Amino acid sequence: MKNKLKQFTPYMLLAPALIYYIMFWIRPVIKAVFESLTDLEGSLSIANYVEVFKEPVFAEAFGNSMIFAIVSVILQFVIAFMLALLLNKKFKGSNLLLFVALIPMAVPPTAIAVLWRTAFSSYGWLNNMMQKAGLIETPIQWLTVRGKSALSFLILIDTWTVLPSVMIILLAGLQNLNKEYEEAGYVFGASRWQVIKDITIPILKPTIVTAIILRMISAMQVWLIGVMMFGFGRVPFLVERIAYYSDVVPLLDNSYKMSVTYSVVVTVIVLVSAMIYLKLNSRGRKT
Amino acid sequence: MKKLLILTLVVLMIAAVAFTGCQKEEAEKTEAPKVTEAPTEKAEDPTPEPEVKIDSITVTSGLWSQPLEQQFIREEVLPEFEAATGVTVNLEVVSGNDILDMLEAQKASGEWATDVVMTHSGDMPKYIGFEYVTPLNDLLADMDITILEAFNGSTSEGGNTYYIPISADVYLTIANNKALPYLPAGADMETLTWEQYKEWAIAMAVGEGTPRVAFPAEPVTAVVYQMGGIGLSYGAGFPEINTDGLKSAWGLVGEMMAADAILEASFNYGNPIDMMKSEEAWLSFYHMVPVGEVYSSAPAKFTIGPAPAGPVGNGTIAGAWGIGITAGTEKKSAADDFVKFITSEKILYKISAGTGGFIPPVEEVIEVLGNEPTDEVIKKGLGTLNAGIPHGVPGSNYQDWGAVKTVYDEVFQKLWDDDGVVDVAFLDTQQAKLEALLLP
Numbered sequence: 134m135k136n137k138l139k140q141f142t143p144y145m146l147l148a149p150a151l152i153y154y155i156m157f158w159i160r161p162v163i164k165a166v167f168e169s170l171t172d173l174e175g176s177l178s179i180a181n182y183v184e185v186f187k188e189p190v191f192a193e194a195f196g197n198s199m200i201f202a203i204v205s206v207i208l209q210f211v212i213a214f215m216l217a218l219l220l221n222k223k224f225k226g227s228n229l230l231l232f233v234a235l236i237p238m239a240v241p242p243t244a245i246a247v248l249w250r251t252a253f254s255s256y257g258w259l260n261n262m263m264q265k266a267g268l269i270e271t272p273i274q275w276l277t278v279r280g281k282s283a284l285s286f287l288i289l290i291d292t293w294t295v296l297p298s299v300m301i302i303l304l305a306g307l308q309n310l311n312k313e314y315e316e317a318g319y320v321f322g323a324s325r326w327q328v329i330k331d332i333t334i335p336i337l338k339p340t341i342v343t344a345i346i347l348r349m350i351s352a353m354q355v356w357l358i359g360v361m362m363f364g365f366g367r368v369p370f371l372v373e374r375i376a377y378y379s380d381v382v383p384l385l386d387n388s389y390k391m392s393v394t395y396s397v398v399v400t401v402i403v404l405v406s407a408m409i410y411l412k413l414n415s416r417g418r419k420t
Numbered sequence: 421m422k423k424l425l426i427l428t429l430v431v432l433m434i435a436a437v438a439f440t441g442c443q444k445e446e447a448e449k450t451e452a453p454k455v456t457e458a459p460t461e462k463a464e465d466p467t468p469e470p471e472v473k474i475d476s477i478t479v480t481s482g483l484w485s486q487p488l489e490q491q492f493i494r495e496e497v498l499p500e501f502e503a504a505t506g507v508t509v510n511l512e513v514v515s516g517n518d519i520l521d522m523l524e525a526q527k528a529s530g531e532w533a534t535d536v537v538m539t540h541s542g543d544m545p546k547y548i549g550f551e552y553v554t555p556l557n558d559l560l561a562d563m564d565i566t567i568l569e570a571f572n573g574s575t576s577e578g579g580n581t582y583y584i585p586i587s588a589d590v591y592l593t594i595a596n597n598k599a600l601p602y603l604p605a606g607a608d609m610e611t612l613t614w615e616q617y618k619e620w621a622i623a624m625a626v627g628e629g630t631p632r633v634a635f636p637a638e639p640v641t642a643v644v645y646q647m648g649g650i651g652l653s654y655g656a657g658f659p660e661i662n663t664d665g666l667k668s669a670w671g672l673v674g675e676m677m678a679a680d681a682i683l684e685a686s687f688n689y690g691n692p693i694d695m696m697k698s699e700e701a702w703l704s705f706y707h708m709v710p711v712g713e714v715y716s717s718a719p720a721k722f723t724i725g726p727a728p729a730g731p732v733g734n735g736t737i738a739g740a741w742g743i744g745i746t747a748g749t750e751k752k753s754a755a756d757d758f759v760k761f762i763t764s765e766k767i768l769y770k771i772s773a774g775t776g777g778f779i780p781p782v783e784e785v786i787e788v789l790g791n792e793p794t795d796e797v798i799k800k801g802l803g804t805l806n807a808g809i810p811h812g813v814p815g816s817n818y819q820d821w822g823a824v825k826t827v828y829d830e831v832f833q834k835l836w837d838d839d840g841v842v843d844v845a846f847l848d849t850q851q852a853k854l855e856a857l858l859l860p
Contacts, residue, residue: 254685254688254694255700256694256700271630274684276685277684277685277687363688364638364687364688366826366829367639367687382820382822382823383820383822384517384819384820385819385823385857386819
C-alpha cells in the first residue's frame with residue numbers, strides 16, 4: 134500500500150499545477166483560438182483573419198513589430214554583452230557600475246514612458262540641457278517625429294529599459310565560465326577578440342540563446358511605451374492593436390473577435406520567429 | 421493502479437475545465453430596452469423589513485478620475501458625510517465602460533455591490549435602458565433644488581428622472597495675456613468669433629515667427645469635441661463630418677494649419693495644460709476644467725472667454741456627470757442621504773470649485789458663486805451653456821464612442837498632412853464610417 138502511495142505521489146503533486154495550468158492558460162488559449170475562428174454568428178469562419186490582414190494598419194504594425202524585434206534584440210545583445218564583459222572584470226567601482234546599470238530594470242514601463250516623455254517634450258529636460266549647453270537655440274520637437282524615426286526612438290528607449298535584464302543573464306553566464314579556457318587561449322597567443330569570438334561566445338551560446346529568445350518574445354509584445362509616448366495608432370504594433378480593440382474601442386461588434394484574432398496572430402508570429410531562430414542556431418552549431 | 425491514477429487525473433482535469441465554463445451567461449447587450457415604468461423592486465413583500473443599521477455604502481464613479489480630484493473628494497467631502505451620518509463611503513473611481521460591465525454583472529448575479537453610481541450624460545440612456553438605476557422622483561420631490569434643464573434629455577426617460585446632474589462642462593477659450601496685442605482690431609475675448617480666432621492665431625504665428633495655438637490632438641481624446649464645437653457654431657449637428665457646417669469648421673482649422681499657426685506638439689497632448697503653462701502655446705479652445713486649471717494657476721497671466729461664435733452662435737459640446745441610485749441597492753436610505761448630501765448647495769459648490777471648476781447644474785449653487793478664479797471659470801462656462809449652442813455627447817447612439825473619436829482624429833491628421841487642404845472625398849468616406857457606427 135505504502136509503495137502504491139509512493140507511486141501516486143508525483144502525480145498528486147503535479148495535479149494542482151496541471152489543473153491551474155489547464156484552467157487559467159490552456160482553456161483561455163483554446164477559447165481565444167476558437168473565438169478567432171468563428172464569426173459574429175458563431176459559425177466557423179476565417180473572416181476575422183481576413184479582417185485583420187485587410188486592416189490598412191496591419192502591414193505597418195507587422196513591419197514595426199518585426200523591425201523593432203530584430204533591431205532592438207541585436208542592439209541590446211551587443212551593448213549588453215559588452216557591458217557584461219566589462220562588469221565581469223572586477224575593477225574598482227564595478228559593483229557600483231553594476232548597481233547603476235541595473236536601475237532601469239526596476240522602473241515600471243509606465244514610469245519609463247513618463248520619464249522619456251518628460252525628456253522629449255518641447256520644454257523637457259533634454260531640450261533644456263541642450264539649450265544650456267549651447268547645442269540648440271530653439272527646442273527640438275522630438276515627439277512630433279513619425280514613422281521610422283519614431284520607431285527608432287522607441288527602440289532606444291526600450292534598449293535603455295531592458296539592457297540590464299539581458300546583461301544580467303549574460304553576466305551570470307560569464308561568471309560561471311571556467312576561466313581556464315580563456316587563459317588557455319591567451320597562452321596559445323590568441324588576441325582578446327579571438328578569445329571572445331572563438332572561446333567565450335561558443336561556450337556562452339546556451340545563455341545567449343536563452344537571453345535572445347526571451348528578448349525576442351518581449352520585443353514582439355511591445356506597445357505600452359509606444360502608446361504612452363505617441364498615442365494609439367501613431368506607431369502601431371501588433372500587440373498595440375490588441376490593446377486598441379480591447380481598451381479604446383471595446384464596444385464595436387467585432388472588437389472582441391479582432392483582439393483575440395490579433396492575439397493568435399502575435400502568438401503564431403512569436404512561435405515561428407523563435408523556431409526559425411532555434412533552427413538557424415542549431416544549423417550553425419552543426420556546421 | 422497507475423492507470424486508475426491517470427484516469428482520476430484526467431477526470432479531474434475535465435471537471436476543472438467543465439466547471440470553469442460554469443459562469444453565468446453574459447446578459448444580452450444588443451439594444452437598450454426602453455423604460456416605460458419604474459422597476460417594481462421589492463413591491464410584492466407586504467411585511468415591512470426590520471430596520472438594519474447601514475455601516476457603509478459603495479459609490480462607483482466615472483467622475484473624479486484625476487488623482488487630485490479624488491484626493492480632494494476623499495479628504496474634504498466624504499468625511500463630512502461620514503461625520504453626519506455615521507455611514508462610511510467606499511468610493512470606487514473606474515472608467516465608464518468598466519462601470520457598465522460592473523453593473524451588468526451585478527444585475528445578472530443579483531448581488532448589487534454598488535449603491536450609488538455616477539455616470540456621464542452620454543452614457544446615462546444606457547444605464548436607464550438596462551434598468552441599472554432607479555427613478556429618483558420621490559427623492560427629488562423631497563428636495564428643495566432647481567436643476568438646470570439642459571441635461572433633461574439624458575437624465576430622464578418616460579416621465580421618470582433617474583439622475584441628478586452634479587457637474588456640467590462646456591468648452592471655453594483661454595489666452596495668455598501676451599497674445600492679447602495680436603487680437604484683431606475690434607475683437608475682444610467676450611464676443612470673439614471663429615473668424616477672429618483664426619486671424620488672431622495667424623497674426624501671432626506671423627508676429628512671433630512660431631505657432632502659438634494649442635489644439636490638443638492626442639489620439640482618441642478631444643479632436644471630436646473641439647471640431648464639434650466649431651461645427652455647431654457654423655450650423656452643423658453633432659457628430660458630423662461632411663456637412664456644410666463641418667466643412668466650414670475643417671476649412672477654418674485648415675487655414676490655421678496652412679498658416680503654421682497650430683503647434684505641431686498638439687498631437688502629443690490630450691489637453692492644453694502643459695503647453696499653456698509653459699507658455700509654448702498662447703491660445704486654446706478647450707474643456708473648461710483644464711482651462712480652469714491653467715487660469716487658476718496664474719489668473720493675472722491668462723484671460724478666459726466663452727466659446728467663440730460662428731454664424732449661428734457659440735457652439736460647444738456640453739457634458740454632465742450625474743448621480744443615480746442603483747436599481748438593486750439594499751441600502752436605499754443611505755444612498756438617498758448621500759445623493760441629498762452631494763446635491764446640497766454647500767457641498768455641490770465645494771465640489772465644483774475644488775475639482776477644477778465644473779458648472780454646478782443647480783440654480784441655488786450658481787447664485788452663491790463668488791470671485792475666485794474657479795468661480796470666474798464657472799461663470800464663463802455657465803454663460804456659454806445658457807447663451808450658446810450646447811450639444812450633448814450622444815455616445816449611446818453609437819456602437820463605440822472611441823471609434824467615433826478615431827474617425828475625427830483621422831480627418832484632423834489628414835488635414836495636417838495635406839497642409840490644411842480639405843479633401844471633400846475623404847470627408848465623405850469618414851462620414852460613411854461614422855454612419856456605419858450608428859446603432860440601429
